[in-house]
Amino acid sequence: MTPEQKQALQEHIQAIAKILYEDTSPERLTSLAGIEEAVRSQMQKHIMPEVGGFFIETVTGTRTGYKRRLKSILGELPITSKQAQQLEVPARNQLSPYLEICCLRVSANVTYEDAAADIEYFTGVQVSRSSQQRLVHRQNFELPTQEDLVEELSVDGGNIRVRTTEGEICAWLGYKAISLHHNGMVGTSFQDNQVVIDWVNHQPLASTVTCVGDGHDGIWKIVDQLAPDVQRREVLDWFHLIENLHKVGGSLKRLKQAQSLLWKGQLDATIALFTNCKGKQAQNFCHYLDKHRDRIINYEYHQAEEICSIGSGSVESAVKQVDRRTKISGAQWKRENVPQVLAHRCAYLNGLLSV
Template sequence: MKPEQEQALKAHLQAIAQILYDDSDPDALQTLEGIEMTVRQKIQAHVSPELGKFFIRTITATISGRPRKLKSTLGELEITTKQAEKLEVLAHRQVSPHLENCCLRLSATVSYEQAERDLAYLTGIRVPAKTQQRIVHRQTFELPEVEQAIEELSVDGGKVRVRTPLGEACEWKDYKAIATDQGMIANFQNNPQLIDWVNQQSLAHPVVCLGDGHDGIWNIISQIATAPQRLEILDWYHLVENLHKVGGSIKRLNQAQTLLWQGQVDSAIALFKDCRRKQAKNFCEYLLKHRHRIVNYEYFAAEGLYSIGSGAVESAIKQIGRRVQISGAQWNRENVPQVLAHRCAYLNGLIGSPLPTD
C-alpha cells in the first residue's frame, strides 16, 4: 500500500471507529476482550459486509441476478446468483465457503454441539450444530495427494461405537486405517477402498508394510502391490508384547527377546520346547505363522534402514479415535465412513485453502 493510500485509509477508519464507538454499550468496553468482541461484532454487522460486497462486485464485474444472502466470516453477505456462479458458490448454500471450512475444521475435532459454541466464540458467527452436521455429510473429502513413491505404510484397526435400535446395547465395530509417509486414510467395512487407493499410488521397491499379528491386517497387506515388491515386517513392539504374555521364567523371556531382536526365530522357539504352558505353545505357533515377517530388527534399527514398528498408524488410530470416540459418541452405521473421511481430511491438512501470505 502506498503512503498516501495508508493516510487516506487511516482518516476513513478514524471516522468509522468513532461511529462504531458511539453505537457501542460502554459496559461492554471495560476489558480488552470486551473491546475485541464488541469491535468484531460491530465490524461484522456494519463494515465488513460492505467491504465484501464491494470486492464481490468489482471482481465479478456484475450485479445481475437474483440476490441471496450468505452467512460468512465477514458477517451476512449479499450476493447475486450471477456473482455466486462466477465465484463458484454452489446454489442453495446458506454458508460461505470459508465459514463452511471453519465449521469443518472445528467439527473434525469436537462434537457438533461444541463446534457450534467454539465457532461462535472464535469467529463471532453462529452456525447451528444440525447445520454443521449437514455440512459434513454433504462433502466429498479429498484423499491425500502422493507426490513421491510411498516407501512405508502400516495398517491397523480401530473401534467405533455404532448406534443400535432403541433399547439394545450399542455395538463396537472395527474400522481399518492405513498410514503412509505422506498421509493417512481410514474406512469402515470397505477394505477394497483402502487397498485400491494404495495401489493407485506410486510405490517404492520395496514398499515396507508393517502390521501386528491380526489376520485382517495381513489380509489387506497381501493385496497391496505384489509379493516380490512388498517387504512385510511384523511390528516389533507387538511381537515383544506377545512374548511377555507367555509368562514364566524372566530369564527365558529375556533370552527369547534378544534372539528375536536378531531375527533368530528357530532359536527363540527352541527356548520353549520344554515349556508346557498353553501360552508358550500359542506363542510358538504365532512365531511360525509370521516367521517370514520377523526380520533382523537389531540390524534394521542400527542402520536406520526401515521402521520396525507401526507407530505411525497407531498414532493415526489414536488421532482418529479422539473424534469418533469422544464421550457419548454413537454413530449411525451408514454415517461412519463419512465421519472417518472427515477426520482424516482434517489430519491430512486437506480442509480449507492455505493461509494468505503478506
C-alpha cells in the first residue's frame, strides 16, 4: 500500500467511524466490551458486506445470475449464482465456507446448542442449533492418508451411550480407535472394525510395523488383520501389564521382583515366582502372561535402543479426546448418527477442519 493509499484509507476510515458512532446508542458504549460488540455489529451490518461484495465482484469479474445472500463472518454477504459457481460455493448453502468451518470446529467440541451460542458470541452471527447439526450430517468426513511410512500404531476402544426404544435402559455400545504414532492421526469405527482395518492397510506401511495394545481380545483380533504377520511387531502395553501384575497383590517384594523380570522380558522366570501361589488372581495373571507370551518383549532393551514404543498412550489419549465430545454429561446418541459424530470428532483431531 502506497503512502497516498494509506492516507486516503485513513480519511475514509475516520469518516465511516464518525457515521457509525453517531448511529450507535450511547448505552452500548459504556465499556470496552460494549464498544467492541457495537463496532463489530455495525461493521457487519453496513461495511463488511459491501467490502466483501466488492471483492467478490472484482475477483469473479461478473455480477450476473440469481442474487442471494450468505451468512458470513462478514455479515449478510451478497453473491450471485455465477459468482458462487466460480468461487465453488454450493447452490443451496446458506452459510459461507469459512463460517461453516467455524461451526464444524466448535461443534466438534461441544453440544450443538452450545456451539450455536459460542458461534454467535465469537463471530456475531446466529447459526441455530438445528443448522449446526444439519451441517455436520451433510459432511463427508473421510479418514486421512499419511504420506510418511507408518512404523507404529496403537489400538484401543471406547463406549458410547446409544438411545433405545422408550422404556428401555440406554445401551453402551463400543467403538474402536487406532492411532498412527508420530503424526498422531486417529481413525475410529463404530460396531464395524473393518473400517479402521481397511484404513490402516491402505496407509504406506513400513517394513516392520509395531502394534501396541492392552490385553483385551478384541484389540488383538483387529491387530491380527493389520499388515502381514511377517511385517508386524506386536507389543503388549507395558503399563497395562504392570497394572495387571499389581492386581495379584500379596508380597510387595515378590511384585517388585516380578516387575524387574518383566521389564527385561524374562517371562518364564516371572511365572515361576507365582507357581506356588494358589490365589485366583495369581493364577489369572500367569494365564495372562502365557496368553500374551509373544507380545511381551524386553522392554528395557527396546526403550533404551529406541526400537519402538512400549505403551499405547497415543491411542488412549485419542480415545479420551473423542470421549470429550461423545460423553458430554447426559449425552445420548441415535445409533445411526454415531458414525458421523465419531468421524466429525476425528476430522477435528486430525486437523482437517480448516479452510
